[in-house]
Amino acid sequence: MSKRRQRSNRKNLLTSPGTLTYVGPEIELKTEIKRVDFNARFHREEVVRNIAACAPDQLNKDPYITWIDVDGIHESHVIGKLGQLFRLHPLLLEDVMNTEQKPKLEHYDGGNLFITLKMLHVEEEEPLCLNAEHVSFVLGNRYLLSFQEERTGDIFVPVIERLKASVGKTRRYGADYLLYALLDIIVDNYFLILEKIGDKLDQMEDQIINGSPKFSLPELYALKRELTLFRRLVWPLREIIAQLLRDDNPLITRDVTPYLRDLHDHSMQVIETIDSYRELLASLVDVHLSSLSNRMNSVMKTLTIFSAIFMPLTFIVGVYGMNFENMPELTTRYGYFVVWGIMILVTIVLVVYFRWRKWM
Amino acid sequence: MSKRRQRSNRKNLLTSPGTLTYVGPEIELKTEIKRVDFNARFHREEVVRNIAACAPDQLNKDPYITWIDVDGIHESHVIGKLGQLFRLHPLLLEDVMNTEQKPKLEHYDGGNLFITLKMLHVEEEEPLCLNAEHVSFVLGNRYLLSFQEERTGDIFVPVIERLKASVGKTRRYGADYLLYALLDIIVDNYFLILEKIGDKLDQMEDQIINGSPKFSLPELYALKRELTLFRRLVWPLREIIAQLLRDDNPLITRDVTPYLRDLHDHSMQVIETIDSYRELLASLVDVHLSSLSNRMNSVMKTLTIFSAIFMPLTFIVGVYGMNFENMPELTTRYGYFVVWGIMILVTIVLVVYFRWRKWM
């Protein structure tokens, strides 16, 4: 999600449109495909070695749901093969591989529902840097395809576990509920990242209140930029879910709509939290800037106090450093001590004055 | 309503959706349920010991209104049981218990009307910190359920008293007027909090005008944040009441609509007052910042005046501190006094100059 990566990704600028190219950073891992077949009574999970084994041809005979979970979208031949097996539109495949594609939902002629969105990871803690993983879903009749950009850290594991253990409603309901469960995990993940950002903001706020901010303005702006990007990625998600609810798609059953509505509420909550964080950040920036002025004030006061006290004193001693032959005070007995007295008096007067003006 | 609480409340992030969990802070008090049955001629009030005693089955026989006032929403079994008695939708119950749920109105299939909103308390006076209590209402045919987050300080007491004393229209009208009366109390409560905030702003303004602000910028921003949150909670309320007025719900009788319209006006007034406070706060921030510059100016002027007066004087006495053998002035009789005269003259000239430039 760093500014740099985002830009350099459009490598295929001048190629003919409609060509399958993975534009994300180069990844060495090979694509790993997992297939899970299940219904309320039945469950089978396997790692697919041969892409042909993903074929949905037996789907019609058996009343179970098939979930193909593809980890890695950089090998265009694998994606292309899958597209052939499930008769997916070439533009859909292009969007699966285009990591720059922003979240959207599209209906395709074959009756498939295509959703692409971003999963977020905290790439670096200090300074906080988010990383967006491109995730796509194809929901068909009795099957769901899911595509993830990188294999490391599959966050769909809890759902896989729930399916295996027959926990929750995931096994009882259809592919639409499975889609919901996966989307829900992604949104829940957003909350975890929000919590990290929130902790960071709390820290910063505490430091500012204690008067010892350990962060610089560019850091605040960097965090603000991450939040802006975060918002830009979550905003279309809210619309996608609203669209799922609005459309009368036969793939989305009535049982699942209340859950989608719940998901919609959560995505709204993510956006609201981001907004309140942005507002908090803006006020942190303001407070930070004004604290600069405050410190300047305190520096200037110190300088002024020193100058105002020592300048008169230095003048007084200068006076009696003059070499005039006729300076009556010099020959008096206690002249020296009287001068000391005067100087102490001047100092006291000035200190009292500065205390009265609240500079000390 | 502090930023911290708000975040840490989503404890059930990764649990299966649809499970009843109270997510607010832990409260030790047990749920207390009060039941009031009344019509124009009849009134009965009791504290419910056994949840079954809430059962609405006798509702159809007797032409009186039943109000179940539930204090405490952290015991999921109690809420669940009530849900069974009144045949409430599980998602409705979830929203009753989810203290993070923002205000909304929903119609449920059984014909129930569900409203959830926030009651506000001043948690701390200095710095002002608001606390949002989650309140929900279920309006059915001839009954009203009300749910409050915490038992301490029930603000519905005036309505309970009015019902007992047969004062006002509450006894004559139906459950919809009771709902209105309770909503009205909540909105009136908003005005009380606005008054507290207003007093605080008045204080701050006076301090600024007197030139001795006793508050810091972070305090101003904290207050601004509370106002922002306040607004975010009241804004949907306005929409909820508008929806009640717009919809042609049989539960809302024509007699009650003018009162709801009045309530709508009041919620508008709350929002407008919040907005004017936010504007006032923004200008307080600006004035505060510019007063920093002003003080800096005054410090700098002091420094400049001291330097400008004593530097020439120190130079003059320095001149006659030189040890040249041939310095004619030193041997003159009144040289020393002439130098004093010159120094006094220089001082006067400079003081006049600075007065002319309005620095003194």
Place this chain on the structure above:
Amino acid sequence: MSKRRQRSNRKNLLTSPGTLTYVGPEIELKTEIKRVDFNARFHREEVVRNIAACAPDQLNKDPYITWIDVDGIHESHVIGKLGQLFRLHPLLLEDVMNTEQKPKLEHYDGGNLFITLKMLHVEEEEPLCLNAEHVSFVLGNRYLLSFQEERTGDIFVPVIERLKASVGKTRRYGADYLLYALLDIIVDNYFLILEKIGDKLDQMEDQIINGSPKFSLPELYALKRELTLFRRLVWPLREIIAQLLRDDNPLITRDVTPYLRDLHDHSMQVIETIDSYRELLASLVDVHLSSLSNRMNSVMKTLTIFSAIFMPLTFIVGVYGMNFENMPELTTRYGYFVVWGIMILVTIVLVVYFRWRKWM
């Protein structure tokens, strides 16, 4: 219109809704009611002693227009009685007495047209503080009721005079034109207040251009707040007149519509002038703030010039104040004068340098 008054007015916060209470500041004067009956040939004006004398029952027999002008809205029994005579809705009466009610137009079942708005007075000149008087009109068939908050300074006098002198179209046209004439006076009054504010802004601008602003930032912000409030009161008026034009109300005759359109244009002009004043104020604030920086700059330059000139000089004289036994310069004949020469040279060089840098 001061922030304080506005808040403390909601005294009836926790009373039962629908009760007639005057919430404005306490006023000792008693309500004064004036009745004017007129048509093109006939005119009668009387001060009403007994409220019953306002009764509209003879309205139907005589083809003249009746105007009841009520000065003072704090005596609820008077307002209540009038409401009975003209069969006005209780909520309408509540709005007549609620000085916090913002401007609005409402149609009531009886065919009455209810308009409430704010008249503005300059309460204090220095600092400028506006005062909003609550004014309401009830337009019925052949009669108009007008309600003003305070008796002092009735601005409807010109219309009363015009009716008496049979000047203008007021006598020829119906009650709708009378309503227009009164609204027109209120809007014209807005222009007078705008002129006062404009003069104040002109003064401030001149002071800034002359470089001697006699106002402080809080004063600018106070003026801005008055303008904001002004705008908030005029804005709904524009909508009210537009509604009068849009609606096909039989009480508004076709002859009067062009005048109402004219009034609409004027209210637009008020809002635009307010907006341009607000913009002007914002730039005054900016200029004021930057003038602070400018003055700081000038203070700093003075300090720097003094320091830069006297520090080298003081150093030079310090050198020859040293007591080394072997300092050849001290014993030369013109050493002292040479040093003076050097010091004058140094001064000239520095002055030239600072002139070149445009600091002097």
Place this chain on the structure above:
Amino acid sequence: MSKRRQRSNRKNLLTSPGTLTYVGPEIELKTEIKRVDFNARFHREEVVRNIAACAPDQLNKDPYITWIDVDGIHESHVIGKLGQLFRLHPLLLEDVMNTEQKPKLEHYDGGNLFITLKMLHVEEEEPLCLNAEHVSFVLGNRYLLSFQEERTGDIFVPVIERLKASVGKTRRYGADYLLYALLDIIVDNYFLILEKIGDKLDQMEDQIINGSPKFSLPELYALKRELTLFRRLVWPLREIIAQLLRDDNPLITRDVTPYLRDLHDHSMQVIETIDSYRELLASLVDVHLSSLSNRMNSVMKTLTIFSAIFMPLTFIVGVYGMNFENMPELTTRYGYFVVWGIMILVTIVLVVYFRWRKWM
């Protein structure tokens, strides 16, 4: 267009509405009326001495177009007479004379089309001050009336010349094209003024880049205010032309619509240029303010360098100015010269240090 004039113009505040009064500044010149009759083959131009000679009665007999160009709108009897001749609505005449009327288009019952807008003149160059001249058009069947506020500098001259010389399409087409031609001249005039403002902005920008801005902040804000006013006057014009295109007015023939569309594009371009100038001005203000900070920085550095160099030196010479009896250094042979060496060394070290910190 100065703020002052704009306000003082509403002299007729409290007079009865519907009276013809010229509210602009007093002008001594008498109204001058020019009449041009033309069609493709025929052309007659005369200065009208007697208003009756403007009478459109012969219009129906001859198939030519009549254009009455009125210079001066301050003589209400002249305007009133013309209104009688062409049977114009009194409110239309009022708008012709009300120089405060903002641009608008109105259809009147008689089938006339009334357009009023503002022509702009540069009143003063330094500081740039715009002057808005009130211009109105009445388009009727086969005639066009045009009204200008002041006689000096008639910008319609090119059209008069073109009609005389039979150049362009003006002679061939009807009164609607003539209206277009006059509007076009006004819009073209806007571009000339934009160019003047643009040149001024260019100058200012160059001065800022060269680091020697010769303008003050109030000047920038004054320019911004002129631009805001400019925009406010052009904005409704865009809407007026759009309305001419949208409405199905029989007075506007199909041949003229493409030209009006072109005019619409031009008025859009004016607004966009104004907006880009405003943006440029905003950034000029920002740069100007930051240059204040920059200069302050440079002043402070100078002060710091002087202080930091001469303070240690003055201290050193002070040390050897002490009068202790036992100060071994004083009696050494080269003590004085060693001290000079030390002082030069200290100076070099400090200069190197400040160079390293990039302060010199």
Place this chain on the structure above:
Amino acid sequence: MSKRRQRSNRKNLLTSPGTLTYVGPEIELKTEIKRVDFNARFHREEVVRNIAACAPDQLNKDPYITWIDVDGIHESHVIGKLGQLFRLHPLLLEDVMNTEQKPKLEHYDGGNLFITLKMLHVEEEEPLCLNAEHVSFVLGNRYLLSFQEERTGDIFVPVIERLKASVGKTRRYGADYLLYALLDIIVDNYFLILEKIGDKLDQMEDQIINGSPKFSLPELYALKRELTLFRRLVWPLREIIAQLLRDDNPLITRDVTPYLRDLHDHSMQVIETIDSYRELLASLVDVHLSSLSNRMNSVMKTLTIFSAIFMPLTFIVGVYGMNFENMPELTTRYGYFVVWGIMILVTIVLVVYFRWRKWM
């Protein structure tokens, strides 16, 4: 795209409307016209010497597509001739030549589709200055005309090459796909420019983080202005493509719509990137300004430290430079060394103090 050029271009301000005039900067090159005829099996490319050779009369007989690529739009007779050949509307030709025309799409009566937009070039690298080239397309039945402002650097070359080499779908599809291919090249070109701007922003950001910004505020604002202009040119393009998709134009076949949708997505991405750059720029400005304050702070601290340390020391040595006859310390044996000790102590105390306050 510099502010200056944009303004001075409207040379034909006061000429009669509807005249063909090229308003861009003067270019000496002559118009160069290239004609390409092609279908899936056939391809012919020629440089047109005689404009008549562009004639589309044979278009109806042969089932191939004709593309006329015109380089140079400053010779009005050439453009006029082409307009006659293809029976184009005069206003269309005017827009082709008016380099100030902002992007738009228009349908003309003859069934032609007219699109005009801007191609961007980086004119200068340091400071970055963009140059907008005016490009227009006329899509007819089986032909496409393209007009470019300047002949140097034809960016349509890749498409010409693809046609020649029979690569991609360009040869198989119709004129609408050719239009898409050319639009696509222009949008891709936008991305290249965005990348350049992005690199520049990266550099600036790095410099700020390293604390040594090598750019000035005016430079940042200049870049911001370029981005604003960029956005203003791309924004209508997005609308143009949306219109192409929305309208049911027979010239746009169904095969091409998915590609246009893709192009729409890309233009959205351009706008979003511009927006994120603008936001980044805004924060760079803020950070830059605050770094000024920071540097001022550091300068002031240095000054204060020097003053605070040397003022007391200078005072001390001044004391013992006094010439009183009775100063007991002067005659003590180690007085001088004790004074040195005291001075070192004072210095240490002050250094410790400033370290504690984190000023050193």
